[in-house]
Amino acid sequence: MKILLIVLGLILVQSFKFNKFSAVNSVMNVYYCGFSGDFCGQSQTDDVYFSADFVTLAWAKVNGNGALVIDEANFPRNQVKKWKDVGKKVLLSVGGSVEIWKRVLASDDTQKAFIESTINIINNFGI
Numbered sequence: 207m208k209i210l211l212i213v214l215g216l217i218l219v220q221s222f223k224f225n226k227f228s229a230v231n232s233v234m235n236v237y238y239c240g241f242s243g244d245f246c247g248q249s250q251t252d253d254v255y256f257s258a259d260f261v262t263l264a265w266a267k268v269n270g271n272g273a274l275v276i277d278e279a280n281f282p283r284n285q286v287k288k289w290k291d292v293g294k295k296v297l298l299s300v301g302g303s304v305e306i307w308k309r310v311l312a313s314d315d316t317q318k319a320f321i322e323s324t325i326n327i328i329n330n331f332g333i
Contacts, residue, residue: 233259237262237299238252239264246265246301258294260296261297263282263333264301266300266327267301267306268300268309268320270309271315272310272312274324276298276331287332290332298327
């Protein structure tokens with residue numbers, strides 16, 4: 207049994223060595239759940255894994271008029287800059303249920319509010 211486990215282990219190591227999806231070539235995305243409690247609020251420090259290629263900020267919300275809203279007071283500006291400086295891509299997750307998208311798509315005005323607020327967040331917060 208011990209020899210079988212060793213052989214299986216060696217096969218596994220070799221498959222990772224030659225597999226195009228090996229750890230060397232993979233892409234890793236991690237969630238940063240910072241902000242305040244109303245916007246996730248679980249990350250209290252920079253807990254992003256150093257090997258991550260992408261960091262997804264969790265999360266943004268949609269208000270009643272369709273505009274995208276983030277927790278500006280607790281936005282991790284310094285971390286975003288640091289992550290981008292080392293080559294990570296920073297994304298923003300829009301959280302919520304189907305009801306959020308119904309609000310966004312309800313009218314031309316709500317769609318316009320969503321688009322304009324999204325552009326403003328991207329430009330103002332360096333995402």
